[in-house]
Amino acid sequence: MTRRLLSGNEAIAEGAWEAGVRVGVGYPGTPSTETLESLVRHEDVHCEWSPNEKVALEVGLGAAMGGVRSLVTMKHVGVNVAADPLMSACNTGVNAGLVILAADDPSCYSSQNEQDSRFYAAFARIPCLDPADSAEALDFSRRAFEISERFDTPVMLHETMRIAHTRTMVEVDGTRADDAPRDYADNIGKFVMMPANAVRRRAVVDERTAELEAWAEDCGLNQVEMRDKGVGVICAGAVYQHVREALPEASTFKLGLTWPLPAQALAAFATSVDKCYVVEEASDYLSLRVRAMGIQLATPPAAPIPVAGELNPALVRASFGVEEPAHQPAAKDLPPRPPAFCPGCPHRLVYVELRRLKAVVTGDIGCYTLGAVAPYRAVHSVIDMGASLSMAHGMELAGVTERTGRPVVGVIGDSTFAHSGITSLLGTVYNGGVGTLCILDNRTTAMTGTQGNPVNGVTLTDSSHKIGPLDNPTGKALDLPVLLRALGVEDVAEVDAQDQKAIRAALKAAVANADQLSVIIFKSPCRLVDRRTKPAPQIKDCRKCGTCIQIGCPALGRAADGSAVIDPTLCVGCTQCQQACPFGCISPVAPKEA
């Protein structure tokens, strides 16, 4: 046994490895990403990124059906993408264990919504495990595979950002269970979900559900801790930790299994305390179910638990009328510091030019979502992966350009295009759609930490071994222009995303060509992948017009007299400000003579 500080994600990877997992597959998404990045560093397990979560789950199901234990990882919105195979995999069951990690993001730290993935577990009627720290994450991850095989069902392992990204102490055993593949045998009645079989499998799932409900009562994943009998709190995951912090005297029913719920044990707990509460965050998942069991739940004395957003001990205290410690008020005069495009970011000049065009931009999921904030304010919708392209087609059908005089432009990243953009584009081409679409190909999946993807050909194994990121990918890199032409796009342009004039010309030409579908690939590597820098340029005789500053580079500021200044510690020498200056005042520093 070794004592280690592990994040929830690292602990889940360790637990899966100890359980003998042979295949790990997923799509990067905060807060789930580090799980596979940690698992790939272990021996005897094949790990890969899929183009999207649906593909990942199908690969995982195939591996499990084929006889090896598989872990499939995704963020909460990824479960929406994977929902189609999930709602049939729950009926086929598995052969070897299949565990699906769903990582939720209450308060949307890095997400477009804060849905509770456990509703999917209940919908699919698959067991759902909810660890409250990294030690439990390791333990539950290991046990999830046993549960999967025992009940012949996929299992959901559910966590929130505070479990995924909190490092806590873990005793690591480090021994791996037998990972020999289970035999594969044809079983058409079980795995071919044609109507007659699906009807029979439905009955199997009904029986399994009854078995799981009985097992839940005494499964060893839930913990009743009796303290003061005046207050009893039912809770799970990180919220359990907040309840312990805020109400140390309260009795608690900590649910480690959040589907199915142990009805009898919960009823017994509720009657053993004067008042029984459910405390949960961003969701009514638990309270809905506990109420449906006929258990009387009390409302906290001072205020109901907030229905939206992440919980913390202070919010629990406030609901229960516990005084908060004295503190200063929050400062109200501070400038916001939202995330921004990095110095040299290849997305910046594209948005500068989209702003100039006054385009209506349907955007997508990635760093380039930041084109919606000042100074660009040039993204007007962000919904889900791929929506930029299909929504641009919808806007075209709505006649937005005719009515507003503004061009509609869809903007998507390379990894997101591979995830869900290809089918969106296919729909537009097939139906004779026109307009302008941009693929911002920065050669990586940047927002989640520069993972490989099908467009750059960098595999999960490559990036874990720190192979020169784009130099020698072992995967097959997608040839975007060839694919676009094969889909039927006739007007395909490739443009250097660091060349402002070329960007302007390409957008202008595409928009002018209103009767045709144009796709522009803006290509330049993310600065987190290509970290080569040049010296900061010099500014001479600045006219103080502020044009360069309005490109929103963190390295550009103003001196007291209003002239532009460059912070040489942040500047990467990309020349974006130089191109933006209308008076030619910014020029590269002459290389020193040898």
Added chain:
Amino acid sequence: METKTILLVGVGGQGTILAGHLLADVAARAGLDVKVSEIHGMSQRGGSVSTVVRVGDHVSSMICDPGCADVIVAFEAVEALRAQQFLKAGGAMFVNRETITPVSVNIGNFTMPQNVRARLTGMGAKLIPAGRIARDLGSPKSTNVVLVGALSTALDFDADLWRTTVREGVPKKTIDANLAAFEAGRAAALEA
């Protein structure tokens, strides 16, 4: 040991995460329970960032509530003001003297706050010229370890335990520079 809460705040890219790891490792080596909560993803790109480290015999929540931070370490002065409500009455605060102007100010949508340093010293903060110290030592990237040195004066861990942890927790080539940064930060905090 009763649970202590340390809040590290700064701007994405300043090295708050490594500083949090060093502190967590010191507490773990001292045999304590530790929880370290970080924010990843969207929040990193030059935006405000924070890491919470809680240490003690048994740590429950990983979150720092208003009025609950025993120590705040701010890698940038405006971010120190942004975190002021988290400081416990009588808690310690170490602040890098430097400010980084956010893009929101550069593009003219907001202004920088007034009297930043006076407001900070008014609430008992110790201003540490961490960036300058690191630059003078010839290793500007070790600003975070200068602040770790300052932090070490506010917690009851043996100085040698800190030194060992820094030595084993930073890249090999930077050990000497980081140890020097640690000592300089400690000295600056004791003088301030």
